[in-house]
Amino acid sequence: MTYPANSPAPVDPERLEKLAEVAVKIGLRLQKGQDLVMTAPVNALPLARLITKHAYLAGAGLVTTFYSDEDATLSRYRYGPDESFDRATDWLYEGMAKAYANNAARLAIAGDNPMLLSGEDPAKVARANKANSMAYKPALEKISNFDINWNIVSYPNPSWARQVFPDDPAEIAVGKLADAIFAASRVDQDDPISAWEAHNANLRKRSSWLNEERFAALHFKGPGTDLTLGLADGHEWHGGASTAKNGITCNPNIPTEEVFTTPHALRAEGFVSSTKPLSHQGTLIDDIQVRFEGGRIVEAKASKGEAVLQKVLDTDEGARRLGEVALVPHSSPISASGILFYNTLFDENASCHIALGQCYSKCFLDGAKLTEEQIKSQGGNSSLIHIDWMIGSDKVDIDGIKPDGTRVRVMRGGEWV
């Protein structure tokens, strides 16, 4: 299919500029003089440039961007020596960790083809992921411990758009994905900054209620799901904007619809089924069913991608336990769009979810002051991975269980009670 050379650009430049502004002013709340480390797919160059512009307008110190390229990634899998799959760019991550230790902010533009590695050897993918996770750890810890303000936004890469809208010609698919990203990121509105402030206030109301209730556990019940999930001792619910240890209040995820906290790593009992496919680093894992005993996954299957799921669970001991539980109403705008984005940043905001692996220390009362040992003793999980997958739908009910066993209705049919 061809297009006239003068056909309008599929990505609305005005909204793209608003997205860049929201990323800098709401997502990062970048401070005068603060450095910024950005990563972006090469296709997202137009957005990376606009973010760089708005970062400097906000008074950024130095903005440094690292670009990735899908073709280059595939070349590694096709032509790279076998031993390279146990290696990662540790020198780069060490440099990033150093930048964050010096209070640089972090921004990632997401938008890679979710199926990029689906045709590659799963063993190589797993080795490369493990080596990357280990090398990334010093830098990732600064982000998962929320030492600094950080943010992820998305750009409609053509390869991603083709996955989401396979029946449309390439340019139409990109335009549709762009519109979906803009709507979910609230930049289709006249005043996106005010819209985000109102949205943050609403999420804060939900998380404050959950923090007052102080549930000991949540009970999820629905088709293929009967799960009692203990919450960590001294857990704290968060949602929307929150304050990093460097004192800056930012919105790490754009979009975001979730309120979330830390489950107890030793207190999950029962079984749970996924309600949407999980796109994990190039592989689609569908119809996940797992059973928990004492917080540990003791049985796991999937109709698609089961081999990858098993490898993920074998990453380390913490990979079989939970590090996050999040509540999202079924009527959230992303769920209402009916689009499966094959991207956790969007799909996790369509549905209640749990995450395998690493917990967030900020999801504890006084989390910033707790040592790793204290977090562990309160039930916080640790792992090289953090993988969200969706367990909510309009058929799932959730009760909160108080320490004395009293039940409070939290969600019915996927909606807040």
Ligand code: ZN
């Ligand atoms: Zn989440």
Ligand code: ZN
């Ligand atoms: Zn998560």
